[in-house]
Amino acid sequence: MKKITLKITINGRKHTLRIDPNLRLLDLLRDELRLTGTKEGCGIGECGACTVILDGRAVNACLILAGQCNGREVVTIEGLTGKDDLHPLQQAFIDHGAVQCGFCTPGMIMSAAALLDQNPTPTEEDIREAISGNLCRCTGYTQIVEAIQAVADDN
Amino acid sequence: MKKPKFNEINKGVRKVDGLGLAVGQSRFTDDYEMPGMLHAKLLRSPYAHARIKAIRTGKARALPGVVAVFTYKDVDRIPITTAGQGYPEPSPYDEFILDNKVRFVGDKVALVAAETVEIAEEALKLIEVDYEVLPAVLDPRKAMQANAPIIHDEKDCYIDIPVPYEPEKNRVARVDASVGDVKEGVKQAAMTVEDEFENQTASHSALEPHCALSWLDDNGRLVIISTTQVPFHARRIVSRALKIPVRRIRIIKPRLGGGFGGKQEILLEPYVGLITLRTGRPVKMRLTRREVFISARVRHNMITKVQVAAKKDGELTAIDLYALSNTGPYGTHGLTVASNVGTRTLPMFKCPNLHFSSDVVYTNLSVSGAYRGYGGTQGILATAIAMDDLAERLGMDPMDFYLKNVIRGGTEVPILKELGEGPVIGQPHIGSCELAACIKAGAEAIGWKKKRGRPGGGRFRRGMGMSIMMQGSSIPYIDMASAFIKINDDGSFNLLMGATEIGQGSDTVLAQIAAEVLTVATDKIIVYSSDTDLTPFDVGAYASSTTYLSGMAVKDAAEKVKRQILEVGAHLLQAPMARVHLSKGRVIGPDKKSVTLQQIGTHALYEEDQFQISASASRISHESPPPFAAHFVEVEVDRATGKVRILEYVQAVDCGTLINPVLARGQALGALINGISYALVERYIYSSRGECLNPNYGYYNIFCTRDIPKITTIFVPSYEPTGPFGAKSVGEICISGPLPAISNAIYDAVDVRLHRTPFTPDKVLEAVQARERG
Numbered sequence: 001m002k003k004i005t006l007k008i009t010i011n012g013r014k015h016t017l018r019i020d021p022n023l024r025l026l027d028l029l030r031d032e033l034r035l036t037g038t039k040e041g042c043g044i045g046e047c048g049a050c051t052v053i054l055d056g057r058a059v060n061a062c063l064i065l066a067g068q069c070n071g072r073e074v075v076t077i078e079g080l081t082g083k084d085d086l087h088p089l090q091q092a093f094i095d096h097g098a099v100q101c102g103f104c105t106p107g108m109i110m111s112a113a114a115l116l117d118q119n120p121t122p123t124e125e126d127i128r129e130a131i132s133g134n135l136c137r138c139t140g141y142t143q144i145v146e147a148i149q150a151v152a153d154d155n
Numbered sequence: 156m157k158k159p160k161f162n163e164i165n166k167g168v169r170k171v172d173g174l175g176l177a178v179g180q181s182r183f184t185d186d187y188e189m190p191g192m193l194h195a196k197l198l199r200s201p202y203a204h205a206r207i208k209a210i211r212t213g214k215a216r217a218l219p220g221v222v223a224v225f226t227y228k229d230v231d232r233i234p235i236t237t238a239g240q241g242y243p244e245p246s247p248y249d250e251f252i253l254d255n256k257v258r259f260v261g262d263k264v265a266l267v268a269a270e271t272v273e274i275a276e277e278a279l280k281l282i283e284v285d286y287e288v289l290p291a292v293l294d295p296r297k298a299m300q301a302n303a304p305i306i307h308d309e310k311d312c313y314i315d316i317p318v319p320y321e322p323e324k325n326r327v328a329r330v331d332a333s334v335g336d337v338k339e340g341v342k343q344a345a346m347t348v349e350d351e352f353e354n355q356t357a358s359h360s361a362l363e364p365h366c367a368l369s370w371l372d373d374n375g376r377l378v379i380i381s382t383t384q385v386p387f388h389a390r391r392i393v394s395r396a397l398k399i400p401v402r403r404i405r406i407i408k409p410r411l412g413g414g415f416g417g418k419q420e421i422l423l424e425p426y427v428g429l430i431t432l433r434t435g436r437p438v439k440m441r442l443t444r445r446e447v448f449i450s451a452r453v454r455h456n457m458i459t460k461v462q463v464a465a466k467k468d469g470e471l472t473a474i475d476l477y478a479l480s481n482t483g484p485y486g487t488h489g490l491t492v493a494s495n496v497g498t499r500t501l502p503m504f505k506c507p508n509l510h511f512s513s514d515v516v517y518t519n520l521s522v523s524g525a526y527r528g529y530g531g532t533q534g535i536l537a538t539a540i541a542m543d544d545l546a547e548r549l550g551m552d553p554m555d556f557y558l559k560n561v562i563r564g565g566t567e568v569p570i571l572k573e574l575g576e577g578p579v580i581g582q583p584h585i586g587s588c589e590l591a592a593c594i595k596a597g598a599e600a601i602g603w604k605k606k607r608g609r610p611g612g613g614r615f616r617r618g619m620g621m622s623i624m625m626q627g628s629s630i631p632y633i634d635m636a637s638a639f640i641k642i643n644d645d646g647s648f649n650l651l652m653g654a655t656e657i658g659q660g661s662d663t664v665l666a667q668i669a670a671e672v673l674t675v676a677t678d679k680i681i682v683y684s685s686d687t688d689l690t691p692f693d694v695g696a697y698a699s700s701t702t703y704l705s706g707m708a709v710k711d712a713a714e715k716v717k718r719q720i721l722e723v724g725a726h727l728l729q730a731p732m733a734r735v736h737l738s739k740g741r742v743i744g745p746d747k748k749s750v751t752l753q754q755i756g757t758h759a760l761y762e763e764d765q766f767q768i769s770a771s772a773s774r775i776s777h778e779s780p781p782p783f784a785a786h787f788v789e790v791e792v793d794r795a796t797g798k799v800r801i802l803e804y805v806q807a808v809d810c811g812t813l814i815n816p817v818l819a820r821g822q823a824l825g826a827l828i829n830g831i832s833y834a835l836v837e838r839y840i841y842s843s844r845g846e847c848l849n850p851n852y853g854y855y856n857i858f859c860t861r862d863i864p865k866i867t868t869i870f871v872p873s874y875e876p877t878g879p880f881g882a883k884s885v886g887e888i889c890i891s892g893p894l895p896a897i898s899n900a901i902y903d904a905v906d907v908r909l910h911r912t913p914f915t916p917d918k919v920l921e922a923v924q925a926r927e928r929g
Binding site: 030035036037038039040041042043044046047049076077078080081086090091093094095096097099100101102103104105106109127128129131132133134135136137138139140141142143144145 | 169170172173174175177179182183186359362363364410443658817821824825826851858860861
């Protein structure tokens with residue numbers, strides 16, 4: 001397969017890469033760049049474990065070809081953490097018991113981060129809607145909503 | 156009630172692995188890779204039941220990038236069970252890593268290892284198989300009929316324990332246990348209710364799909380990182396399947412993305428091990444979500460029949476419970492899940508006449524296995540609906556009926572002697588039991604007495620329902636856990652244990668137990684768990700055993716270490732042992748002089764008569780103290796569409812001391828939502844050929860945030876004297892309540908009893924319309 005050139009900014013860092021045209025954004029992140037915080041739970045856009053932020057919007061990285069991201073900016077869970085500090089959502093997830101097995105956590109936090117970027121003071125209903133594409137089998141969701149609500153309340 | 160003072164126990168300590176998980180740094184199995192790693196894929200059967208007449212792999216082997224192809228001809232024929240239980244397993248050895256017969260749609264046919272996943276998938280298409288398609292058993296009710304096709308007609312399947320196993324009848328197991336005389340009990344009764352129920356097959360749906368990665372270490376030993384709940388059982392089963400000694404195998408469990416019983420099965424480890432041993436190369440195998448749905452394990456579908464009888468005043472005189480259990484084509488957990496239908500149901504009642512029986516049958520549907528709730532879910536479905544019915548017929552509020560009949564603490568439970576999984580020594584009894592308090596607290600919180608029996612009129616009707624449930628805490632005399640603790644020169648400790656963190660929080664809870672004994676903050680305990688080379692043995696994460704049993708092992712090891720610390724401290728303080736004590740990380744002498752753990756650790760490791768302050772401890776359990784719970788739900792039923800909406804759910808739980816209230820609540824909530832989702836939406840849809848037609852989240856359907864009702868979780872005060880700091884289990888119990896509670900609430904709303912789960916709009920609507928037609 002003939003490779004294509006991809007210019008992409010990931011977590012603030014510019015990359016120019018030669019990639020297969022059928023490479024998914026998820027594979028670019030996990031396999032090529034070893035950013036394994038983004039998880040694969042279903043591969044068909046139903047579980048949200050691979051959620052990343054593409055140009056400010058939460059997307060499923062399993063449904064997007066890396067080539068579609070040419071000239072665009074991607075933020076993953078690894079890019080959310082500051083140099084010294086956790087993102088408030090990461091801290092809130094830890095504090096509220098919103099992390100159990102942690103497999104859905106990165107995607108869940110990225111969906112929540114995209115929400116808070118667009119709407120810093122969401123209602124509980126907004127929160128539930130924003131993370132409705134992120135499945136979790138461990139927590140029962142309540143603690144996750146509480147964690148996001150706590151960050152929103154601080155805004 | 157005893158209310159001891161704790162430092163680190165009963166505190167919402169942050170999860171010790173939470174930080175790495177929240178920043179995405181923690182590595183799960185699929186996040187590991189090895190240089191030169193191959194990728195493995197299984198060719199799966201398109202037929203529910205077939206014999207492989209011929210299989211040709213030449214074209215697949217010739218595909219560039221394919222490194223190895225295996226069929227049944229290339230592997231030793233060794234009967235195994237994938238059940239991941241203790242040894243000897245109570246499940247039949249009825250599976251082969253590759254066989255000349257397939258027994259369900261999705262069963263393994265051939266194994267391919269290739270340089271990439273894509274090449275492996277391409278190679279699967281090039282394998283040519285001639286099948287002799289056989290008639291299939293697609294209904295458990297027909298499995299034991301005289302003309303039924305025999306699923307295990309091979310001569311080499313067997314079970315390693317002395318219990319009935321009749322593959323020639325498609326019967327995996329039989330259970331029959333009783334106390335008293337049910338017939339006599341029914342004679343004494345004023346009212347008897349008999350009914351039949353059926354629960355559906357279900358997927359655990361852990362977000363992380365099963366994955367395993369293997370390689371040879373520098374000494375040629377086989378190392379496997381895998382998504383397992385049972386690393387030590389995995390090692391033993393790989394040893395058997397591949398005919399290599401246990402000493403040549405190391406299993407490592409990294410972070411694990413949820414299990415719920417589904418990762419107790421040894422599904423991938425033998426395959427990656429086989430490839431690595433034959434090729435010398437690392438290999439990874441990862442199931443797709445579709446493969447998880449069709450080929451990993453599911454909850455046992457059962458048809459349950461129950462008879463309950465009571466006197467006029469509501470006193471129970473007899474319970475007779477029967478379960479026909481569909482274990483699928485392999486008998487993993489067949490016997491034990493079936494016996495738990497009785498074990499997790501009957502002991503709750505002060506009823507002198509009890510009978511439980513079960514037939515466990517093979518079918519060519521999905522392979523059933525361990526699933527959170529483990530038989531309790533199925534048993535409570537039947538008994539709690541029948542008792543709701545019985546109470547109503549007696550003119551009693553079910554809450555009052557339960558309060559009259561449920562056991563209190565310190566009760567002997569003779570039925571457990573008949574149903575136990577292991578040897579029962581002495582008369583089994585239940586120590587702590589606050590079930591009555593759970594019923595009262597839950598009823599109060601939801602406003603049971605005020606709201607029940609008031610459905611209102613019109614299209615939307617409201618209803619209230621309740622259920623009670625129990626689980627266990629470990630398998631007595633069978634399960635064993637152990638732990639090892641050592642001090643470091645800065646006064647921190649390493650806690651090494653076999654106990655298996657799968658997301659439930661065991662690393663944290665067990666560190667808290669060690670910290671409590673050693674009087675340090677939990678973050679001074681460095682946890683490393685579940686590596687068969689480096690940590691001592693533990694049966695693993697199942698049977699709700701970890702907090703209770705592994706917790707006692709950790710507590711014992713910590714007590715031994717504490718004694719050594721006191722000895723060194725007494726020496727440093729030049730005080731007699733009897734006059735020193737450990738408090739807040741210091742050994743304090745009679746004159747209030749003290750030395751820190753750092754001084755003690757440094758002294759022991761570097762200064763004088765050096766030695767490693769360390770200890771290990773092992774524990775078995777002598778009983779399995781049940782946690783108890785009462786569930787209450789208010790629903791709204793749309794009579795026009797059949798849709799059931801949960802308005803409010805209250806669960807009251809007795810799980811002994813809460814080691815970590817935040818994590819305990821997480822267990823109770825997670826189990827509850829899984830249970831409600833199971834009751835309302837989740838199901839497998841099979842074609843007439845036995846193929847699962849909805850192997851994805853979209854059509855299988857599990858709850859998301861939009862589906863979550865208002866929930867209140869209450870923990871009633873309780874203390875289990877045999878548990879670590881008074882604790883018993885909390886991981887499984889709350890999954891079992893929603894099926895009957897919601898069914899009973901639907902009855903309260905629209906006057907129809909639903910017997911078959913899930914309670915989807917089509918079933919509810921059909922029942923409502925049938926009732927209207929009379």
